[in-house]
Amino acid sequence: MRLEARDLSIGYGREVVGSSLTLSVAPGRVVCLLGPNGCGKTTLFRTLLGLLPPLGGEVLLGGDPIARLKRAEIARRIAYVPQAHAPPFPFETLEVVMMGRTARLGAFAQPGAADRTAAQAALDRLGIGDLAARDYSRLSGGQRQLVLIARALAQAAPLIVMDEPTASLDFGNQAQVLAQIAGLAQGAGQGVILSTHDPDQAFALGADVVLMSDGRIIGNGAAETVLSGAALSRVYGLPVAVEMTESGRRVCLPARRG
């Protein structure tokens, strides 16, 4: 299933945050959304998910305008991994993951034993099966992030939107989550769009890149093409070099001063 944004304008009421945004996420592809703080990444995601109405243009999910789809239908097509915050109430971790199943079922349906099994399997897949009975509100930030990723896996939607999925993860878990993301695309053929502040992740994932600056898309295509030293220097306002490691992977390095 393909996710498409066509000439989208995004924002809040009369405040336009971004415009002329055209992008697509094809099955089996990973798209990294990169851009400085405040350039509109989260606003774009909320619009792609149908949580925020577009100020212009349209979002298509599998060819259907998202504005015409019901909430449960959207949840069967697209899963969202938000940034992890601690909820004010205690929740069993497995229940948080089960919410991914309930989202598909609609407002009043009760999840059953099969949903419980699927939720536990999603936790196991991320190596955190032992957290199932723990209180979600007392997990560490990184553990909560992994649980929200498990919730999206349990939702089993063909498309996944992830807002900075590796932001609070340690070095090992970052690598593990990136490997899972690559696996979702290659193995299950899911389409993934994620935001990140680390351009190296786009190279590690062999992803496509949408580079945003000031509410505009200024580059869209393969990471090797879009993420040049010149483009990164312009967007982040400091000299950046893109170098090749001995193992043949590109890495981005801010230039040393002085």
Ligand SMILES: Nc1ncnc2c1ncn2[C@@H]1O[C@H](COP(=O)(O)OP(=O)(O)OP(=O)(O)O)[C@@H](O)[C@H]1O
């Ligand atoms: N609820 C809101 N109402 C009005 N303006 C908002 C709202 N949420 C965000 N904004 C504004 O929209 C702009 C884009 O914010 P957004 O959160 O989309 O950026 P971002 O690229 O995700 O940033 P970051 O990388 O720091 O997470 C900012 O100027 C922000 O102040």
